[in-house]
Structure formats: structure tokens, C-alpha cells
Amino acid sequence: MSDTVLEVRDLHTHFFLRRGVVKAVDGVSFSLRRGEVLGLVGESGCGKSLTALSLMRLLPKGGARTIKGEVLLGGENILERTPAEMREIRGRRISMVLQDPQTSLNPVFSVGDQLREAIERRRKGASLSEIMKEAVAALRRVEIAAPEQRIGQYPHQMSGGMKQRVVGAIAISGEPEVLIADEPTTALDVTIQLQYLKLLKRLQAENGMAILFITHDFGVVGRMCDRVAVMYAGRIVECGPVKQIFEAPSHPYTRALIASVPKMTGSAGRLTTIEGQPPSLMDLPAGCRFASRCAHVEQHCLDAYPGTVRVGDEHTADCWKVSAS
């Protein structure tokens, strides 16, 4: 397993608020191999984005703290790095694409300026013309037409899809080993989405970075990912190769999620939904967190959290029913 670039072990990031502790990320573990795309799927508020920000160590203000766990990047725990060391790591070894291209770029600086800042870190001492040449090349790499003209433009002069490409170019300009993509296509038009996904795939093939792809869209998972981790109420409940998860989901939550994806074939009926609400992250149950919504719930599901069970090759699930069978 020497090609593991990122390993997350038992990560806990909680919000410490006056009215209580919100356990938004509560024991997340996964690993990411070189050149792999791992999907992180789950509904809103399950802790996907906070997991990503914990890895970047850019937690939102207002009481969020990572209190436990390890984030091993190339074998070293980056949670133990000083803020200054962490800045060296950000952008160069681990980087991130944000969700909303409309707000991800600074409106008062030109695209070239914002790209230059990122490139300068890698090319210390290079002349401005060299760096600008590289910035043009970076825009070309993300398939922006006429990059020489675009480089002097400001974000408001670009479309959403184009801005998201620029964000992508900025994120990968430091040639990171790991790229976190936090719902990068959610804010884009459907037609643009597909282009962007293809672009990410191509860039990944070119430089072999690993991608942690956060989404709530199973269609995107099928298109993009090698493996997928399903997150529910602050924990990963099932993880495995995409094909296996799609064909034989083990966890009832995964099954319900996949069943609720509208199908284009067959008769048009009512959409399948998952009854009930996820538990409050401030008051998590002792047992399985999905128990209150699960069709197969039994007494021991309510009493204790199920351990992680190996279902198949590289396929795990946190469920009592799975461990029983």
C-alpha cells in the first residue's frame, strides 16, 4: 500500500457552540491512492464539506475544531504541522476546488493576477514574464480559449463554467498530490458539468494526482470515481469500488440513496424517498445513526454502533445486518 497518498484515520471535527457540541465529522476514516478518484457522497449536512476543510485545515470560524484523528499526507500527520508549515503544504501538496465559481475568485483582481500568485509559490525567483507565460499555459491546460486575452480579464467578464476552470487551474497550479473537489459542478449548467468532469479526468490522467470528489449526485459518482465512500451523520457508513456499491450496496442507507436516484427507464412513478430525518448532530444516538430511518432495524441496532465490516474486496460497511450475514 505504498501508493497511498492520503490516509485519514478516525477524524473528529466538532463545532463547539454555546448551546452544545455539533459532531459534524465524527470518526471518519478513508484512504486515497495515487491517481485515484474517491467519491464522498451524502446528503446536505452530513459532514462532507467539513471533512474536506479539516483536511485543508481551513475550518470555518465559530468554534469548529478538529479534536481527534490523523490526516497522513505521504505518511506524515499534517494535523501536527505548524500553521506556517501548513501554508507550505496547501496548494503545493493538497489543494481544493470550491463549489461556487461565482464567488471563488476575487472580483477586484484579474484572472492572471490570481493565477500568478499560485504559480509564484512553485517558481520562486522566476521573472514576471516567465510566470505570466506559465499562467497562459495553465489556462490553456484547462481548455480556456484565447488564454492570452483572458489572462487580463476580471472574473465578472467570464461565465460560470469558465470561472470554475480558472479555479481549477489555480488549484492545480502547485501540482498537488491531492485535489479535493467540493461539489465543483453543482453550480454549473448540466451541459457545462459534463465538460468540467471530463476536464478533471484529463488533468488527473496527466499528472496522476489523487482526487477526493465530494458530491451528492450518484450520476456524477458513476462517471468520475473509482471508489466511493458514503457518508451519513458524520461518519462513513459504506466504502467500496463504484461498481460494487452500485450493483450490490450493503448498507441500507446506500441502498435507499441509490433507489432514490430517478430512473430514466421504466414507467414514471412516484420518486422514491427516504422517510424521516437524519439525527441531530448535537444529540447522536448511541446505536446506528441510520436506525431511526432504517426498514430493517432491530434492537441491537439501537443499542450499539456496528463496527466496520468487510463485505468484499476493499468493500466495507458499518451495519449489524451485514455483519450477521
Place this chain on the structure above:
Amino acid sequence: MKRFIARRLMQGVVLLCMVATIVFFLGRLTGNPVDLMLPEDATPEDRTALIQTLGLDGPILDQFAIFVGNAVHGDLGTSIRMRQPAAEAFFDRLPNTLMLIPWALLLGMMLGIPLGVVAALHRGGWLDRAAGTVAVLGVAMPSFWLGILLIFVFSVELGWLPSSRMGGPDHYVLPVITLGTFLVAGFMRITRSAMLEVMESEFVKLARIKGLSETTVIWKHCLRNALIPVLTLWGVFVGNLITGAIVTETVFAWPGIGRLTYEAVIYRDFPLLQAVIILESILILAINLGVDILYAYVDPRIRLA
């Protein structure tokens, strides 16, 4: 942009007409300047004669018509007291005020903007509260009181700085502080709230993801955005500075347009008062237009729209 400037100029003309009307009638409500000009033993005949010379005898609407007619031709009248064209008196004094205002503005920004940034960075902490206290003090202290206090401490007690009139650089210190203090507070508060808003935005997150230093993130990426609302206040503040100069220049016997305004009011020098107010309004309007154009340079969304 050209259409924008043209529209603003039109608005300015309308505003000036209103200012001229208000100052004409409001000034005449204060009484008759003749009472202040004649010696106590003057006869009623002397009084009538003087009123006639000054053109204050006709019906007030006729006087207004004459004033408007002359003003349209660029003649703002002759100062009753100084026996000099009112506009000329204004432009004689203007440079003295213009030597004061930029320093006060600079003081306000040099202290207010960094204080606002620091307050935003330490939101809720003691630095934020300390900066907040400075802001409250700055707004709450009237400049006539602050000016006299400064004179008392630094001129009378310590004897470090001159208390009045124009002169070398040391003459500027106290008037600039008096005039600039309320700006420190204003700039601080607006910078703080703008920074707090900007610091939460996604592009700041991306700047950090790039691995930029906190210094670059805060003082370049955040501040440049936060300066947009700060700039809006410029226009307002320059207006405040010109009115603030009335008090400050009076306290420090500074021969600028502020003191000229004060004198025009005190001596009921109607032509001078009208001229000073109208010309000051033009100055404020011009500066506001300038600020709006400057805006475009800070915010490319406006420049290129």
C-alpha cells in the same frame, strides 16, 4: 461612463439651485446686517440710506430675482464687510483650507483603516473593544471641545505647539488632529464591518487554499475589497471636513473658507454667505463625482460595465 457623468452633472445643477434658494432665504431670517454695521448713535435716515446702498430695500422676491440673475452670469455679489467680490474672497481663502483637509483625511485613513482591519481580525477580543472605544470617543467628542482641549494641553500647559494661525508645519498639528479625529472613527467602523463581510467570502478561502500568507490574504485580498465601501464614504467625509473646518478654523484662527463662512454668518454678510455656501456645495459635488470615477479604478466591475 460619459452618460453617467452627464447625469450626475445635471443632478448637481438641480441641487445647487436648491442650495442657493435655501441659503438666500435662510440667511435673511437671521436679521438685518445694517444693525451690526451702524454705530449706536446712527439716525433712522442713515439706516435707510445704508439699506438702499446695500440693495436690501426692495421686496424680498425682487432681491432674490436680482441675486439669481447675477449668479447665472457668474456674479455672486460683493461682500458687505470686506468690500471685495465674494467669490474672490472665497478663492483667496480656499488654498488655506485645502492645505488642511488632505492631512485630516490622511490622518483619518492612516489610523482608521488599519484599526478597522485589526478590529475585524480580533472580533470580540480586547483589541476590537479598544478600537471600538476609540471610535465612540472620536464621534462623541465635538471638535470645538477637542480643539480647545488640545490647545490647553499642548499650547498652554506644555507649550509644545502653537495655538493658532497659519505658519510652519507645527501649526498644522493641532488643527489636523481636531479635524481628523472624527474621521478615524468613521473609517475604522466602515473598514471593520466591510472586512468582516469580506473575510467570510469564498475567494478568501481560495486564497488560503493557494497557500498565501495571512498577510497577503488579509491586507491584499480582503482589504482591497473592503476599500470599496470605504471609498464611498470619502465623498461624505470630504463634505463633513468642509463643514468641520468651520469650527476647527474658528477655534484655531485659521484663515480658510471655514472661518470665512463663520464670519459671513456672524456679520450677516449675505452676499458672502451665499457665495461661500454655493461654492462649497460645488466643491463637495465635484469631489463626490471624482470619488465615483475613482470607484471605477478600484472596482473593475464598475470600470468595465
